[in-house]
Amino acid sequence: MPVPPEAATAPPGTGVIHDIGYRPYTGPRLGRAHAARALFVQSLRASYGLGRSARSKVLPMLLLGAMCAPALIVVALAVMTRQDELPVDYPGYLANTSILTGIFLAAQAPVMLSRDLRFMTVPLYFSRPLTRTDYVRAKTAAMTAALLVLTALPVVILYAGALLAGMPVGHNTAHALYGLGTALLYSVLYASVGLVVAAATPRRGFGVAAVIGVLIVSTTVAGITWALLDGPGGSGGADWASLLSPSTLVDALSGWVFRLPHQDGPGSVSSGAVGAAALLEFAAVAAACHLLLLRRYRKF
Amino acid sequence: MNPTVARLTVHGLLGRRRGLLLLVVPALLLLLAVLVRATKGQDHDIAVQLLGGLALGTLVPLLGLISGTGAISSEIDDGSIVYLLAKPEPRWRITVTKLAVAVGCTAVFAALPTLLAGLVLYGTADGLAVAYALGALAAGTAYSALFLLLGTLTRHAVVAGLMYCLVWESLVGNFVHGARTLSVQQWGLALARAAADPGAVTADVPLSAAVPLLVLVTLAATAAAAVRLAGLTLAGEE
Numbered sequence: 001m002p003v004p005p006e007a008a009t010a011p012p013g014t015g016v017i018h019d020i021g022y023r024p025y026t027g028p029r030l031g032r033a034h035a036a037r038a039l040f041v042q043s044l045r046a047s048y049g050l051g052r053s054a055r056s057k058v059l060p061m062l063l064l065g066a067m068c069a070p071a072l073i074v075v076a077l078a079v080m081t082r083q084d085e086l087p088v089d090y091p092g093y094l095a096n097t098s099i100l101t102g103i104f105l106a107a108q109a110p111v112m113l114s115r116d117l118r119f120m121t122v123p124l125y126f127s128r129p130l131t132r133t134d135y136v137r138a139k140t141a142a143m144t145a146a147l148l149v150l151t152a153l154p155v156v157i158l159y160a161g162a163l164l165a166g167m168p169v170g171h172n173t174a175h176a177l178y179g180l181g182t183a184l185l186y187s188v189l190y191a192s193v194g195l196v197v198a199a200a201t202p203r204r205g206f207g208v209a210a211v212i213g214v215l216i217v218s219t220t221v222a223g224i225t226w227a228l229l230d231g232p233g234g235s236g237g238a239d240w241a242s243l244l245s246p247s248t249l250v251d252a253l254s255g256w257v258f259r260l261p262h263q264d265g266p267g268s269v270s271s272g273a274v275g276a277a278a279l280l281e282f283a284a285v286a287a288a289c290h291l292l293l294l295r296r297y298r299k300f
Numbered sequence: 301m302n303p304t305v306a307r308l309t310v311h312g313l314l315g316r317r318r319g320l321l322l323l324v325v326p327a328l329l330l331l332l333a334v335l336v337r338a339t340k341g342q343d344h345d346i347a348v349q350l351l352g353g354l355a356l357g358t359l360v361p362l363l364g365l366i367s368g369t370g371a372i373s374s375e376i377d378d379g380s381i382v383y384l385l386a387k388p389e390p391r392w393r394i395t396v397t398k399l400a401v402a403v404g405c406t407a408v409f410a411a412l413p414t415l416l417a418g419l420v421l422y423g424t425a426d427g428l429a430v431a432y433a434l435g436a437l438a439a440g441t442a443y444s445a446l447f448l449l450l451g452t453l454t455r456h457a458v459v460a461g462l463m464y465c466l467v468w469e470s471l472v473g474n475f476v477h478g479a480r481t482l483s484v485q486q487w488g489l490a491l492a493r494a495a496a497d498p499g500a501v502t503a504d505v506p507l508s509a510a511v512p513l514l515v516l517v518t519l520a521a522t523a524a525a526a527v528r529l530a531g532l533t534l535a536g537e538e
Contacts, residue, residue, distance in 0.1 A: 059456055066467075099466050107459045205374050206318065208458040209366045216466070217325055220358045221332065224350055228336060 036134040039125075043142035047108045048149075056111075063104045064150055067097055071154035075161025086162055086172075090155050090179025091254050094186060097154070098247045101186060102215040104150055105143075109194035110207030112143055117202040122300050132297045140290065143191035151183035182254040189246050189282060190215075192289035199296045218245030239274045243281055253278040302389060302397050309401040313370050322366065322405075325359050326413035333417040347421040348501065351432040355414040356488055360406065360436045361465040364443025367405035369458050371398040371444075372525075373451035376532070385532065392526035399448055399522055406440030431496035439488030442514050445521040446484070452528040480504045487514045 042051075048064070049057030071093065078086055088096070116122045125135055159176035163169065197214055198207045222244040229238035242252035254260065256275025269275045314322070332354065336346055375381040384394060414436040418429025446464075450457040469483045480486045481504075489503035490510035503510075 059459060099471060103459065103462055103466060106462065107456070203374055204377065205369055205458045206366070208462070209362065209370075210321070212462055212466075213325065213362050213366075216358055217328065217354075217362070220354050221328065224332060224336075224346070224354060227346060227349060228340065 032129045032131065032134060035128060035130045036138045039130070039135065039138040040142050040145075043112055043139055044145050047112060047142065047146040059107055060104065063100055063107070064153070067100050067104075067150055068154050068157055070097070071157040071161075075158060075165070078167075079161065079165045083165075084167055086158060086167070088158075089260070090158055090175050091182040091251075091258065091260060093154060093158060094151055094179065094182050095247070095251050098186070098250075099216075101147065101151060101190060102212060102247070105147065105190045105194040106208045106212035106215070108146060109143060109191075109198040109211055110201075110204045112139055113195060113198045114202050114204050114207050117199070118204075122297070126300055132300070133294060136290070136293045136297055140191060140195060140293070143195055144187045147187035147191055148183060151186050152180055155179035155183055178254070178258040178260070181258060182250065185250045185254055185282070186247075188286055189250055192286045193246055196289045196292050196296075199293055215246060219247050221245065222248045239269055239271070240277075242269065242274065243277060246285075249278055249281060249285075253282055301400060302393055305384065305389070305394055305397045306401050308384075309371050309398050310405075312374060313367055313401065313405055322363070322409050325362065326409055329354055329359060329413050329417050330420065333420040337420055342422055342425070344422070344426075344500075347418070347428065350421060351414060351418055351428070352489065352501075355410070355417060356432060356436055356439060356492070357470075357485060359413070360410045360440050360488070361443055361461075361469075361485065363406045363410040364402075364440050365447050365458060365461045365465070367402040367409075368444040368447025369451040369461060371402045371405075371451070372448055372529075373455070373457045376451070377455065381532070385529070391530040395448070395522060395526040395529055399445055399525075402444040402448060403441050406444055407437055410440050411437040426497040426500040428496055428500055431492040431494075431501060434495050435488035435490075435492030438491050438514055439484050442484045442487065442518050442521075445518040445525070449521040449525040449528070452525050452532065477504065481509065482513075484514075484517070486510070 045051050048060045074086065074088060074093075094101075116125070122135075126132065155176055158179070159172060162172045162176075193214065194211050197211045201207045201210060222241050225244055226238045226241035229241055239252065242248040252269045252274060256269040256272070256278060269278065313319075329350075332350060336343070336350060340346055372381070375384065385391070411433050415429055415433035418432050422428045424430075447457065447461045450460050454460055465485075468479060469485050472479045473483055473486075483505075486503060486505045487510040489501065490505045490507050491514070493501040493503040494507045
């Protein structure tokens, strides 16, 4: 057996390091921003099951279909009966389907975070240039974008149907934009709340139940508080109950920002004070959730 | 019933502060009940709304979902169920034990708070509190059995259960009246109507349909879960 040259020249009794031909990576290093972008794209795709097995596509695609199917039916009926206005307003459609948005969030927010927590891949991410803030931002952005796809798609379908049916362009464009604004509000708030709850548990089942529990219990409590404060047809003081749950908070905020007609029920706004409070609470909750998520990941 | 399996299941459901989290919603229910009683006094409409909407409509399905799926699907999820299945213990006995724990959990965390909230809200008048607690107990049992079965069938048991509760029972049930015949919540309400004084509770399903359906669903779901557990194949996380 031939002796390697390093070993032959080394004084006897000392160790040597053999050069066995390992080569370091010499390609381009794309840096933090690229890593964060890649994580965002991968998380967004994974939330719809793209790039994963067919079984994990079933649920998100089913929910996306369930979200869009009523919009298609509404449009088809409006076209066939030659109406000059859609039977449902764009933001109102999102308020009616907010249960589905909630189920999507409950199903996908734990998927977005808990897999990384359970299989301890989070420390691996953080051993790379990606910082904790990048990770949290990328995941929040991905969840928000996934929800935005879910909520904006039916608005776009309704708008396209309204234009095809020859309904007034100006009115529909304005209200479709209100609808998109409401979709954005839903996405930002739901994503923030859902991710904070999901990050708390590495078990997927409990995460799902916890997220939906927060959403539906708070909505029920808001409805009961609304009825308790002054009941149907009251003076408007009951509108403060809108601040108690994410879905009614978004309804109230979008109603106030876009000057939508006043509806009777939790999630309505009759005075500027409630609207301003809703805006303040929205910003505070979103910021607080972001800080909590950052705190959750600081110890990794 | 196997005490060791029961103990492990209880620990899996309530251990590591999870039991405290389960207490949040019942505490909220009681807090609202106290608030309502203090501001509105003994108000039948709002008592029914609180007990029917928050207790029977939200708390019971949520607890049934958490305890029913949590009793089995988290073990299937992380693969530790094989250690349990490898023991010389009939699979049906494991299923029944887990179901008993889940039912006990819904009784303690859903039916008992409903009874307390009913007593705070309305006293013993019309038998309202006892009626709703009875409805919650029956509905909680059926929910637990149903969701335990779901837990053995699919990895997305919690989401599938949610779709049933929120989409079928609430969304579809609001528009299509016939859908309420197949709603566990309505069966519970029918039981509550029968137990309370006439006219105190309204339900859409006759008692003669609700009771057989409740019993049938509970027994069939338990049997199906036992059969399913007997031939369980483990799949990895995707």
